[in-house]
Amino acid sequence: MDRFDAMRVFARIVERRSFTRAAEDLDLPRATVTDAIKALEARLGVRLLQRTTRQVAPTLEGEVFYGRCLRLIADLEDAEGAFREAGPRGPLRIDVHGTMARHLLFPRLPNFLARYPGIELDVSEGDRYVDLVREGVDCAVRAGELRDSDLVARRLTTLAEATAASPDYCARHGMPARVDALQADGHLMIGFHSTATGAVLPLEFQQDGRVRTLVLPSQVRVRGADSYLGAALAGFGIVQSPRYRLDAYFADGRLVPLLEAFPPTPTPVNIVYARTRLPSPRLRAFIDWASGAFPPSTP
Numbered sequence: 001m002d003r004f005d006a007m008r009v010f011a012r013i014v015e016r017r018s019f020t021r022a023a024e025d026l027d028l029p030r031a032t033v034t035d036a037i038k039a040l041e042a043r044l045g046v047r048l049l050q051r052t053t054r055q056v057a058p059t060l061e062g063e064v065f066y067g068r069c070l071r072l073i074a075d076l077e078d079a080e081g082a083f084r085e086a087g088p089r090g091p092l093r094i095d096v097h098g099t100m101a102r103h104l105l106f107p108r109l110p111n112f113l114a115r116y117p118g119i120e121l122d123v124s125e126g127d128r129y130v131d132l133v134r135e136g137v138d139c140a141v142r143a144g145e146l147r148d149s150d151l152v153a154r155r156l157t158t159l160a161e162a163t164a165a166s167p168d169y170c171a172r173h174g175m176p177a178r179v180d181a182l183q184a185d186g187h188l189m190i191g192f193h194s195t196a197t198g199a200v201l202p203l204e205f206q207q208d209g210r211v212r213t214l215v216l217p218s219q220v221r222v223r224g225a226d227s228y229l230g231a232a233l234a235g236f237g238i239v240q241s242p243r244y245r246l247d248a249y250f251a252d253g254r255l256v257p258l259l260e261a262f263p264p265t266p267t268p269v270n271i272v273y274a275r276t277r278l279p280s281p282r283l284r285a286f287i288d289w290a291s292g293a294f295p296p297s298t299p
Helices: 003-016 019-026 030-044 060-083 098-115 167-173 180-184 225-233 243-252 281-293
Strands: 049-051 056-058 090-097 119-126 139-143 151-159 161-165 203-207 210-214 239-242 256-258 267-274
Touching: 003 019, 003 030, 003 049, 003 056, 003 060, 019 030, 056 060, 090 098, 090 281, 098 119, 098 139, 098 225, 098 243, 098 281, 119 281, 139 281, 151 281, 161 167, 161 203, 161 243, 167 256, 225 239, 225 243, 239 243, 243 256, 267 281
Parallel strands: 090 119, 090 139
Antiparallel strands: 049 056, 139 267, 151 267, 161 239, 161 256, 203 210
16 A cells, blocks of 8 residues: 555544544455554554544544645645546545435536536435534535534525414414414424434524524424424424425415514525545535535525
């Protein structure tokens, strides 16, 4: 194994905190990964990794060497890409909220793959919060305000939100004309647990130039976006969701828009990657493409 390949192995072990997971990511035998690190440490004359029964972590020297490796690997990939007619190539792991993947990303991906046929996408989708570095994910498309300072973010779009309930729910509880009526008239919300904190997210309304939050009683609480919408269709309470998910149900009458004069705050959508990793040419290509592929921001 040459020095650059050994650096790639070392960098992936640092990011995955595991010899086994790094070997799986790189499609290498576990023994090859172990031998590469032993040879690298022998060549440098320092210990790069601290091994415990539960995980692997870089030593102080390993942290310094990891930063150098990232820069050298990025420079090498840039140099190779400049002379490779096929352009960026290789695997790219991205994580996208399942709803956005199906509605916004997948319909546009044929254009990206036609432009970069050498890139192989591995897309994971779900509602949980993904640790990009520990799980070996190159980038993620995330909705909502970002709180992780270790991530570099680029804004893709801003999505309009709406408040909704089923016709059956409105027949039983009435159509609220103002925000205050929600509590006064005994309305229910469907609780949605935050993937970041686990707490139930409040409803939001823009009213008189400020944002008002409100938590209503809920008989049903969920943790997934599809379950959230399904509970609304079943008449269990009020929900708030991006309009792109609700417009079709508004059009066929399965859901009814509520309090349209007091819309929820729009939701920002960002593409993020770890600050500790220099983006590869294929990651930069995806970020640049995604920045122009999503629909324009809506108020």
